[in-house]
Amino acid sequence: MSQTTSVVMQQTVYLNGEFLPMSEARISTQDRGYLFGDGVYEVIPVYQKKLFAWQEHLQRLKNSLQAVSITNPLTDSEWFKLLSDLIDRHDWQDQFIYLQVTRGIQMVRDHMPADCLTPSIYAYTNPLKPLAKDVVENGIKLVSLEDIRWLRCDIKAITLLPNVMMKLAAKQQNTDDAVLITRDGFVSEGTASNLFIVKDGALFTPPNSHKILPGVTRIVIEKVATNHHIPMIEQELTLTDLQNADEIWLTSSTKEALPVTQLDGKPVGTGQPGAVWQLMRQHYQTYKQAFIADYNQP
Numbered sequence: 001m002s003q004t005t006s007v008v009m010q011q012t013v014y015l016n017g018e019f020l021p022m023s024e025a026r027i028s029t030q031d032r033g034y035l036f037g038d039g040v041y042e043v044i045p046v047y048q049k050k051l052f053a054w055q056e057h058l059q060r061l062k063n064s065l066q067a068v069s070i071t072n073p074l075t076d077s078e079w080f081k082l083l084s085d086l087i088d089r090h091d092w093q094d095q096f097i098y099l100q101v102t103r104g105i106q107m108v109r110d111h112m113p114a115d116c117l118t119p120s121i122y123a124y125t126n127p128l129k130p131l132a133k134d135v136v137e138n139g140i141k142l143v144s145l146e147d148i149r150w151l152r153c154d155i156k157a158i159t160l161l162p163n164v165m166m167k168l169a170a171k172q173q174n175t176d177d178a179v180l181i182t183r184d185g186f187v188s189e190g191t192a193s194n195l196f197i198v199k200d201g202a203l204f205t206p207p208n209s210h211k212i213l214p215g216v217t218r219i220v221i222e223k224v225a226t227n228h229h230i231p232m233i234e235q236e237l238t239l240t241d242l243q244n245a246d247e248i249w250l251t252s253s254t255k256e257a258l259p260v261t262q263l264d265g266k267p268v269g270t271g272q273p274g275a276v277w278q279l280m281r282q283h284y285q286t287y288k289q290a291f292i293a294d295y296n297q298p
Ligand SMILES: Cc1ncc(COP(=O)(O)O)c(C=O)c1O
Pocket: 043, 189, 190, 191, 192, 193, 194, 212, 213, 214, 215, 216, 217, 218, 251, 252, 253, 254
């Protein structure tokens, strides 16, 4: 049995009111999540068994549910309890939770959602691993691709087919990921991450809009940058800005900040993970340690 399979088999998941082994979890073929991709999700990092940036993740979940008119099925404290129970059922100190809410089961397939559906809730957790040594030492390679997604990328929707297609296209071009360029010629983000550049010691990132997901890691980076007097400027960026950048980073809850060392086959800055990224990585770890030490359950 492969290591991945044995990890999966130990996992307990939450599905619609019960905790059960992942191998026993079943959903209806008529769930609108399955038929239409009609649902939203969150990915939440857990450090030392504590939910990180919980209020920000919860708020984004509520925003996503509201944007697609799915009734929020639980109260804030019920969400917290559900995820805390899930965390406690696993030994891993650092984890990441996948949580998804779909509109629910509708026996007759119809684009129009029926009234009074009961949302389906599914959550599972995985061990959260630190960045691979190779990535820390050498960074990752990006290709620029047209952003083929819809115009509500601010909603964390489970409908991720364009992201999957762009990730595959990046792999076909022997790169690790893609930086996406919207139809109006501006940089949006990565296929599953936000994007930052460093130029002359300052951080630049595209402003929140319907074109990007409002990343929670992006908020944390902003806090850490402010605490350490690193200027952070929200501004539209072009591919030329990326080509002239000293550093490029991709940020997400499971990766924190990833250094990008190659873009479209050319080195970014020196071609090595940059000095500001190294500094941010240290400050980010310190921020996490302080979060663990000062943790107060909401
Ligand atoms: C498209 C996209 N943008 C940005 C992010 C980063 O969001 P966060 O920092 O909240 O993980 C993600 C995370 O999965 C994403 O899928």
